[in-house]
Amino acid sequence: MNGKIIGIIVILVLLLVLAGIIYLAYRKIRDTVRHYSRMLFGTENVRKGVQQMEMEYASTPKSVSSATGLYLPRIMKDFPEFHLEEMKSRAENVLTSYLRGVDAGNSRLLTEGTRELREKLDMRIEMLRGAGIREHYERIKVHKTEIHKYRKDKGRCSIVFQTAAEHIHYQEQNSAVIKGHRERLEQAKYNVEVSYIQDQEQVENLSDAGLAMVCPNCGAPLSSLGAKTCAYCDSPVLEFNIRVWNFTDVEAV
Numbered sequence: 001m002n003g004k005i006i007g008i009i010v011i012l013v014l015l016l017v018l019a020g021i022i023y024l025a026y027r028k029i030r031d032t033v034r035h036y037s038r039m040l041f042g043t044e045n046v047r048k049g050v051q052q053m054e055m056e057y058a059s060t061p062k063s064v065s066s067a068t069g070l071y072l073p074r075i076m077k078d079f080p081e082f083h084l085e086e087m088k089s090r091a092e093n094v095l096t097s098y099l100r101g102v103d104a105g106n107s108r109l110l111t112e113g114t115r116e117l118r119e120k121l122d123m124r125i126e127m128l129r130g131a132g133i134r135e136h137y138e139r140i141k142v143h144k145t146e147i148h149k150y151r152k153d154k155g156r157c158s159i160v161f162q163t164a165a166e167h168i169h170y171q172e173q174n175s176a177v178i179k180g181h182r183e184r185l186e187q188a189k190y191n192v193e194v195s196y197i198q199d200q201e202q203v204e205n206l207s208d209a210g211l212a213m214v215c216p217n218c219g220a221p222l223s224s225l226g227a228k229t230c231a232y233c234d235s236p237v238l239e240f241n242i243r244v245w246n247f248t249d250v251e252a253v
Helices: 003-042 046-059 068-078 083-104 117-128 205-213 240-244
Strands: 133-153 154-175 175-198 244-250
Touching: 003 117, 003 154, 068 133, 068 154, 083 117, 083 133, 083 175, 083 244, 117 244, 133 175
Parallel strands: none
Antiparallel strands: 133 154, 154 175, 175 244
8 A cells, every 4th residue: 555545645634534523513513502592582493483583573562651550649739630541542543643654645634733743744644755755554463552752842742652553654655565574573662752732831842832722702811720610700610721732743753
């Protein structure tokens, strides 16, 4: 046996040893990955585990930052006739109608809100239209709504509701999906702001004048938040406070 053949045999043996080492390392890595996959996902298949995690994430509602217990007593002190459940329902209706307005490209679907909120929706629709994009919100479902903030500033009282919701959300351009998924649910969180104007003279934005607290009979400004009758025409205003709340903003968190 000449030296060349011996050299070839040595090389083959080394290659076999190297292949064995690589195989053992592969087995070790595979077993480790499967072990941690079982721990994390309950299955040895990492891809399936990731898919399961994505499905769980898509079906688990987001938590809301609730400060209802903190702010509701303050709100009730300022507005004794404030109806929390009714206002939460209105906030949820505004949110769903806002998203449906985006989906349909029609701001008239917004159930209620200030002129600024409608203009914000119109601007979003026009920007999408100008870019040749259709934005879709389908299968909208609200999970929970709580008070997130309560602000009093320069004659305006504002309550920010935070809502956890789910929907299918995607954008299309030239019939192709460029963002999101047509079939996959998405969990989302939104802030919906409702404002109550206390003093018309202190409102900085004149376009908000329609929110001012005035007598529904003669139009005169009311003297205080808790006024039950108008000081000018003596007309009762028992239910006035629920009619002057108006929604001013909707934003994703």
